[in-house]
């Protein structure tokens with residue numbers, strides 16, 4: 061039995077007890093999956109998992125708090141479930157988690173970089189190592205290793221960290237550690253270079269807040285200080301300063317909470333590489349508190365707790 | 379109208395440089411992994427092969443603009459008396475938008491009926507609209523998300539443009555659509571198109587034909603009104619929406635704005651900025667009441683406005699030009715075609731029962 065078949069059986073069995081189960085189905089074309097809200101048994105038929113199931117299903121959880129929700133999760137999605145649970149933002153008993161071993165997802169921006177515009181994809185066949193596409197009448201084969209999302213290359217938790225049901229057998233992690241070399245490399249540049257980088261990248265931001273709303277851990281949403289009229293913290297001007305201000309707000313509010321699912325960056329319609337900001341904060345949290353967000357349901361997130369003497373912060377040494 | 383011209387690809391940059399000497403040119407430019415309309419810098423490469431990520435909307439309707447500046451002046455004789463001086467800000471530059479697709483330009487025809495209407499004329503919009511020319515490129519092949527032919531347009535539609543460029547062999551056939559456009563053809567870099575004009579026409583017809591049968595969204599006008607109170611329907615179709623602003627801000631026809639006063643001591647600016655109906659704040663009232671409290675209410679408005687309320691006020695014209703941006707740039711691939719189609723096919727549960 062394939063993993064997908066097993067998953068569908070598990071979901072079908074639980075569905076009568078749940079308001080909905082969230083997974084993925086094919087979207088408007090073969091390359092684009094879309095979140096699937098399964099409510100009736102026949103909806104389960106449309107479920108798809110694999111390299112195109114990019115969305116983090118846990119993003120919907122806080123908006124469905126009074127519902128009984130089933131969630132199909134990749135490893136990174138499950139980290140959001142864990143972190144939400146740690147912060148008391150969801151009621152774990154209202155959530156039924158369906159896990160499966162995740163082989164990694166494709167970054168469609170990388171696919172575009174390799175084969176050009178993907179507006180006319182006619183067919184996609186996925187294998188464990190390849191995406192085979194028919195675009196505009198021509199055949200394109202791209203190796204998964206070339207288009208896999210960066211988060212997957214460094215993924216230590218491809219199997220749902222919490223689950224009530226698991227289809228298939230857990231797989232080996234894609235990586236054993238994360239040394240944040242990307243952040244280190246970026247930081248090795250001069251302050252001016254880094255600042256110019258962000259000014260130039262942020263200039264095309266349209267202030268749509270897709271980055272915020274796609275984030276499973278951004279729970280203020282409708283009440284986010286980036287848009288509140290009163291108090292009026294951030295102006296409505298179309299200026300890099302204001303756009304950048306929000307990215308700093310997002311990164312700071314996610315410090316030690318960001319599970320690096322990459323949804324913020326994936327959701328950005330103009331492809332601004334904003335995950336780097338969250339990676340920077342996580343690197344600091346790791347160094348200071350030795351903490352990884354959304355890994356251990358019993359752990360207390362460092363910025364939600366207080367210790368009189370922090371091990372790695374030498375207060376009197378300043 | 380002026381005769382059709384032809385420009386070969388290798389002369390395009392020189393022509394753009396020439397045009398840029400006469401007016402501000404805005405062209406699709408690669409920035410990172412996105413293509414956005416930006417001021418053309420002499421000699422730069424322009425991205426004409428595909429539809430740009432963002433449409434040229436902001437050229438005529440900026441993401442934010444100062445409507446006016448104000449200064450409070452205290453009367454030195456009588457400090458209790460304060461005068462306000464209003465300083466106008468509008469000063470549009472003659473501009474050419476080069477390389478938009480037909481849908482990106484047609485968006486302004488939807489704007490025109492609102493900001494250049496019988497009852498209200500928006501001076502800021504009109505000044506920029508008047509100062510802006512469009513040199514549009516006909517599409518050779520529709521993308522999967524495109525449906526311009528179902529909303530009264532076509533991949534070679536020149537409506538609203540001043541020049542139409544059709545890609546042929548190693549260059550473009552350039553045809554004037556307006557008198558202002560014809561003036562741009564007075565360049566020695568352009569040659570007579572001759573027989574290529576017919577090729578261009580055939581190219582455009584083929585592109586339209588390959589899109590297949592258009593879908594008739596006309597019945598949606600009535601059907602969406604009938605579904606207005608069916609929140610179950612709207613909750614269902616909006617379940618996966620994350621309520622962001624990508625679809626509206628990238629839409630060539632979304633024209634809603636917000637106004638904010640930015641005060642700094644005794645001076646300030648009145649800023650008009652894009653707003654969007656998918657945002658919680660859009661209809662949030664000062665009392666705290668929000669008539670559109672959920673994403674279901676808000677998506678209902680986006681779809682309803684485009685396919686029902688606007689057509690209802692404007693001779694049946696659908697306020698969507700079928701560019702597909704809200705579909706392909708949506709982080710969760712919400713498909714407006716699918717929602718309208720579902721709405722048109724929707725039968726109230728009672729009717730379904732009776733039909734059994």
Ligand code: SF4
Pocket residue numbers: 134135136137162163164165209211212213215216217218219234
């Ligand atoms: S980060 Fe890990 S769990 Fe998430 S998509 Fe990549 S491989 Fe799968």
Ligand code: SF4
Pocket residue numbers: 274275276277278314317318319320321322323324325335338
């Ligand atoms: S900040 Fe980005 S990577 Fe981190 S949890 Fe939110 S969406 Fe995921």
Ligand code: SF4
Pocket residue numbers: 264265266267268269270271272327328329330331332334
């Ligand atoms: S998703 Fe991208 S464009 Fe939208 S607000 Fe975030 S950074 Fe800006």
Ligand code: SF4
Pocket residue numbers: 270618619620621622623624625626656704707708709710711712
């Ligand atoms: S339809 Fe898509 S782009 Fe529009 S608000 Fe919803 S999630 Fe965002």
Ligand code: SF4
Pocket residue numbers: 625628629630631632684697698699700701702703704705714
């Ligand atoms: S509603 Fe969507 S398809 Fe229609 S014009 Fe706007 S962005 Fe384009």
